[in-house]
Amino acid sequence: MTRILIVGGVAGGASAAARARRMSEEAEIIMFDRGPYVSFANCGLPYHIGGDIELRDALLLQTPESFKQRFNVDVRVHSEVTHIDAAAKTITVKDLQTQQSYSISYDKLLLSPGAVSVRPNIPGLDNARTFGLRTIPDMDQIKTIIQQHSVQHATVVGGGYIGLEAVEALRQLNINVTLLELAPQVMTAVDPEMATPLHQTLRDHGVDLRLGTALESVSETENGLTLSLNNGDRLDTELLITAMGVKPDTSLAESAGVNIGKTGGIAVNEAMQTSVSDIYAVGDAVEHIDLVTQQPALIPLAGPANRQGRSAADNMLGGQKIYGHTQATAICRVFxxxxxxxxxxxxxxxxxxxxxxxxxxxxxxxxxxxxxxxxxxxxxxxxxxxxxxxxxxxxxxxxxxxxxxxxxxxxxxxxxxxxxxxxxxxxxxxxxxxxxxxxxxxxxxxxxxRGEIDICQVEDIIDPQPHQVVLDVRNPPELENVGAINGALNIPLDSLRDRLNELDRSKEYLVTCMVGLRAHVAYRLLVNSGFKAKNMTGGFKTYQMVKQQFKA
Amino acid sequence: MTRILIVGGVAGGASAAARARRMSEEAEIIMFDRGPYVSFANCGLPYHIGGDIELRDALLLQTPESFKQRFNVDVRVHSEVTHIDAAAKTITVKDLQTQQSYSISYDKLLLSPGAVSVRPNIPGLDNARTFGLRTIPDMDQIKTIIQQHSVQHATVVGGGYIGLEAVEALRQLNINVTLLELAPQVMTAVDPEMATPLHQTLRDHGVDLRLGTALESVSETENGLTLSLNNGDRLDTELLITAMGVKPDTSLAESAGVNIGKTGGIAVNEAMQTSVSDIYAVGDAVEHIDLVTQQPALIPLAGPANRQGRSAADNMLGGQKIYGHTQATAICRVFxxxxxxxxxxxxxxxxxxxxxxxxxxxxxxxxxxxxxxxxxxxxxxxxxxxxxxxxxxxxxxxxxxxxxxxxxxxxxxxxxxxxxxxxxxxxxxxxxxxxxxxxxxxxxxxxxxRGEIDICQVEDIIDPQPHQVVLDVRNPPELENVGAINGALNIPLDSLRDRLNELDRSKEYLVTCMVGLRAHVAYRLLVNSGFKAKNMTGGFKTYQMVKQQFKA
Structure with a gap:
């Protein structure tokens, strides 16, 4: 009988436990989690705060009892695995309720510890009104503070997925929100110009968005907190949610001598094996190989974690399941x-x-x-x-x-x-x-x-060279209503064919319209008529997004 | 200078005209359509009747004037092309307003005549209250009849895309609707069991759905029509919309000696060339090669028509653009x-x-x-x-x-x-x-x-063999609320492990649950414990869909 021990009971760990049981009725499967819950919907936490998800119980996908009942998995919560003895193939488990530790041996060990929040050394951050938002207890505490103190103003530090979702949840409760983001953009998974519509909608929904702004220190006041920011500003707030990113939780793996990759995640092969025999690892704690760059990368996402868990389970039971590359598909709702x-x-x-x-x-x-x-x-x-x-x-x-x-x-x-x-x-x-x-x-x-079009980018339009002329083929009302481009010549597309004689064959025309479609027709008309031209890809809409990026 | 003539000004034809102009400023491009409109949104017609699309003008994507202005294309509406002389490379055009015909030569000719409605020889179908729904005039006439006669009951013949959309539009106007469909299902692009939810929602929305029912004859009455059906029923109605499918409009192509494929569509190669030199064809009139079966097929869809138009335009101007296979992706909204x-x-x-x-x-x-x-x-x-x-x-x-x-x-x-x-x-x-x-x-x-599961289908569950036992692992309340399977043994998944001793190792268990997920866990538990089993794919939900198919 194979004994499989699993450290961490969310996403990858829970998927692995269920899959392992489906593959083998004989295996002994024990899953440990330091928290009070396993297999909870961590992606749903902000939505319960905001009220989209009404029932707290809806977030508890499985309980230790249901896991036992359905999958015959021994789930031990409040159980922190503190040490691995890879030579002896044992782990040390500390029961956080009794403070007792015990040792247990394994045939196969799966590490699914997830990630830990990045918490820079900010003075005063350790206070009763500051929380992360990664666990059910985090969520419960935030809800309690909001209710008990009738919070009127909250601050979120970090504009990643969790930060953005937290902001939206707080606004749904009519709480005034300041969002502090060190970078010049939120959601850094996308490029800066693609984030500008998010900045706009955050502001449209009453969020006090402060980009390029860092939290320097926190001091407690009678009714809340005072935040000191890196630009010298001070900000009074009643609740502080930190969402400054995560890093792989590798402390336990390191105790076993497991190799850590250069990104800081646990290094695994395509079978999800670590460098140490019979120890596997999955999820936010491991280093993925990026599909496009083929380089190691940290990609803390639920989908890959779940699939890695499935693969690891098969392989711990003698299978040969390969987990390939991760391409980091992700989405975030922002209002x-x-x-x-x-x-x-x-x-x-x-x-x-x-x-x-x-x-x-x-x-x-x-x-x-x-x-x-x-x-x-x-x-x-x-x-x-x-x-x-x-x-x-x-x-x-x-x-x-x-x-x-x-x-x-x-x-x-x-x-x-x-x-x-x-x-x-x-x-x-x-x-x-x-x-x-x-x-x-x-x-x-x-x-x-195919060479049927030559394009230029917004940067070229903003700062054209002497031989270039920006040609905007929109209709004049559009320029008035939506905005014009400084210094651009305006000839509406539908009169361009009749007005070619106004153009200069020694110039290169950088053609633009609202989204690039009419500019494409104009571009083809120009080059087919012997003019030099380029189409600004994405038109004025892209122009606006790029310009706003610099304003942020 | 190349003269390109295009017969048919919607989808494929209009796409080709615009693309041809973008590729060449010199080409002379003339587009003919027998109707009064070109480049209209034929897919939007039912939605304007129902009111989703408020403005009729929204359906007119381009006009002859806008085409001329933007693309320098000479658009001739009310112009029926009646003959092609392939040897002389001329076509004969009849102006339907003046009834005058004239001849015009081409370098390249594109046929984009589309499809014509299938209208079986049903006595009485030619009356003032019966319409197809393929053109703007069709739509206008239907709207007029509905308003002028305050239509209370309408009948749609044919449960394809247009028929289903027409039914929904009429119901949105609170008109009682009967839908007659000869086949035992609507939307025959999908398999019968997948159409059963559509049947249910049609009935839930008050539609008198009559499957397997044909219209045999129509007689005019004082206030409307009386329909005679193949089951002997008679039905009084005030408006009859025919949507009994389409077939390629090949009459013109045949006049030029163009090869017609075995499906009845114009045969084209991957450059969209017909069998006759310098004559191209695209859209609903041509035979596609199906991506999966690699066989010729009729696939009258807008997306492929548009892309074929683009390819044909390039090739008529000397390009080498290949149109590959068609896979017939399609969707229909039904309430x-x-x-x-x-x-x-x-x-x-x-x-x-x-x-x-x-x-x-x-x-x-x-x-x-x-x-x-x-x-x-x-x-x-x-x-x-x-x-x-x-x-x-x-x-x-x-x-x-x-x-x-x-x-x-x-x-x-x-x-x-x-x-x-x-x-x-x-x-x-x-x-x-x-x-x-x-x-x-x-x-x-x-x-x-991979052999990790063996499945069976609904048919196996309905009629199990003597050595087989249907095992339903849902919880008893689900059986009561949703329905049980006759003769099935019921052991809820979460007690199955403890009740394996109730099972017979000589039997094969056909396991089912609501959707197949719990049955999968049960299946694995059974086979890992030495029992013979199969999982009924899709569970009780599939069971219901298949059963309803036979009831329709």
Whole structure:
């Protein structure tokens, strides 16, 4: 009989326990968690605070009892595993309720300890009104404070997924919220210009968003806290939620002599084995291999953790299940918007020295003539030589998850932008368009790689060279209502053919419109008529997003 | 200068005209349409009748004037092309307003005539209260009749996309509706059991649905029509909409000696060329090559038509653009439900003798603990040897388009069910689950092909063999509330491990639950304990869908 010990009872650990039992009725399976709960919906915590999820019990997907009943897994909560003796194949477990420790041997050991919050050494952070938001007790304490003190103002530090979700939850409770983010953008998984719509909607929903701002110290006052910020500002608040990111929890693994990768995560092979025999690891604590860059990366996401758990379970029982690469598909709801991404961001490609090309499109989420259509702002990153998809990001009110899912599959399949042209996606007016957002992105990118269009970026429009002229082909009312580009020549597309004689063949025209579609028609008209031209990819909408990025 | 003539100004034709101009400023492009409009949103017609689309003008995407202005395309409406002289490279055009005909020569000719309605020879069908719903004038006439006569009852013949959308539109106007469908199911693109939720929702929304029922004759009465049906019934109605399917409009092509394929569509090569030099054809009039069966097929869908138009335009101007296969991704909204499909249906695979395996899953559209989650009933068809995806169908209230889009890309990429296990899709509680619907379908199918599970189908449960016992592992309240399976043994999953002694090792247990998930755990428990078992794929939910199919 194989004894499998599992450290950590959420996501990867719980998936592994259930899978292991399905694969073997004989194995002895014991799962330890230092907290009072296992297999809880940690992604749901902010939504229970905000009220979207009414019942607290809805977050408790399994209990120790239900795990025992259904899977014959011995779940030990309040149980901290403090040491691994890899030579003896034993672990030391401390019962946090009795403070008693005991030792237990294993045949196979799975580490699924997750990540720990990054908590910089900020003076005063250790107080009764400051919490993370990673566990059920965290959530319970935050709810209690809000109720007991009728909190009117709260501060969230960190604009990642949890921070953004916490902000939204607090606003749903009509609490005034300040969001402090050290970076010049929230949701750093996407590139800065793609985050600007999120900044706008945060402010539109009454959030006091302070980018590029760090918390320096915290002092307790009679009714709350006073925060000192790195710009010299002081801020009174009644509740402080820290969401400054996470790092792999590797302390236990290190005690066993397990190799830690250069990213700081536990190094594992594709069987989820660590460097130490019979010790496996999964989830937020391990180092993933990024699908696009093929480099080690920390990718703390629930989906990969669950699948790694399944694989590890099979392999601990003698299977040969391979976990491949992680592509880091992710999404976050921010009030009316969703922002999502898959694969590499532009900044990641730059960092890893990967050559890329980028285009932007902003088509409607479904047929424009059908009510409820909303723009999907999509950025596509791809290899300039082969057209292989490297990454995609999208933001908007509708259909964001669908487009990134489609592109996630295309990326995983190794598809190129030429393949995106031919994808056949669901079309009826309530759901899409005959030429879907993803097809359009494929058209633009393929036109570029086939040499049917030459593009420029917002930076070129902002600061054109002497031989270049910015040509805006929108109609004058659009310029008045939405905004014009400084110094741009304006000739509406539909009169361009008749006004070509106004143009100068020695110049290069940088053509733009609202989203890039009319500019494409104008571009083709110009080059087919012997002019030099480039199309600014994504038009004025991209221009606005990039400009706002610098204003943040 | 190349002169390109285009016959038909919607979808494929209009796409080709715009693309041709973008590729060449010099080409002379003339587009003919027998109707008064070009480039109108034919998919939006039912939604304007029902009121979802308020403004009629929203359906007119381009006008002859706007086409001229923007693309310098000479658009001639009310112009029927009556003959092609392929040897002389001329066509004969009849101006339907003046009744004058004229001849015009071409360098390249594109046929985009679309499809014509199938109108069987039903006596009395030619009357003032009977209409198709394929053009703006059709729509206008239907709206006029409804208003002028305060129509209280309407009948739709044909339960395809247009018929279903017409039914919904009429119900939105509080008109009583009878839907006559000759087949035993609506939306024949999906398999019969997948259509049963549509039947249910049609009836729930007050539609008098009559399946397996044909219209035999129509007679005019003082205030409307009397319909005679093939079952002897008579039905009084005030408005009759025919939507009995379409067939390629090949009459013009035949006049030029163009080859017609065995399906009845114009035969084209992958450059969209017909058998006659310099004549191209696209859209509903042509024969597609089905991606899965590799056989010729009629696939009248807007997306492929548009993309074929783009390809044909390039090729008429000397390009070498290949249009590949069509996979027939489609979706239809039916009140609260969407039904969608991609690739082959089971009946199509049977017809073409393609070996397949099938599984069903019914997971939630997003995290079950987050409000608004709805079941996604998904059927996955795949090759039994390689696991290559052959087709997928889904029905439900939420997230249907997304899942079929994901599977459409996977199918197009040649992915297998093993690839579906590892897809990384967007997950946050409002949008998905850490194990998405598509991952779960991949798990089940992969488990099957790896031999980790053996499955049976509903038919096996309905009529088990003597050595088989149906074992339902749901909890007794579920049986009472939702329904039980006749003759099934009921042991709830969570007590199965303790009650194995009640089972007979000489029997084979056909295990079922609500959706197949608990049955999978039970199945593994049984086989790991030495029992013979099979899991009924998709559980009681699939059972109900299949049973209802026979009741329809």
């Amino acid at each position: 009316n918007l969703a922002a999502a991404c898959t694969g590499s961001s532009e900044k990641s490609l730059l960092k890893h020295g990967v050559a890329y090309e980028k285009i932007y499109v902003h088509p409607m989420s479904h047929a424009g003539y059908f009510p409820g259509a909303k723009p999907v702002s999509l950025k596509l990153l791809f290899a300039p030589d082969t057209g292989v998809i490297l990454g995609a990001q999208a933001v908007g009110e509708d259909g964001i998850d669908k487009r990134i899912d489609v592109l996630a599959v295309a990326l995983r399949a190794g598809m190129t932008v030429f393949d995106l042209e031919t994808l056949e996606l669901c079309y009826a007016p309530p759901y899409g368009s005959a030429k879907d957002v993803v097809n359009l992105a494929g058209f633009v990118a393929s036109n570029l790689l | 609260n439900l969407a039904a969608a499909c991609t690739g082959s249906s089971e009946k199509s695979l049977l017809k073409h003798g393609v070996a397949y395996e099938k599984i069903y899953v019914h997971p939630m559209s997003h995290a079950g603990y987050f409000p608004g989650a709805k079941p996604v009933s998904l059927k996955l068809l795949f090759a039994p040897d390689t696991g290559v995806i052959l087709g997928a169908q889904a029905v439900g209230e939420d997230g249907i388009d997304k899942r079929i889009d994901v599977l459409a890309v996977a199918l197009r990429a040649g992915m297998t069910v093993f690839d579906l296990e590892t897809l990384e899709l967007c997950y946050a509680p409002p949008y998905g689950s850490a194990k998405d619907v598509v991952n779960l379908a991949g798990f089940v199918a992969s488990n099957l092909l």
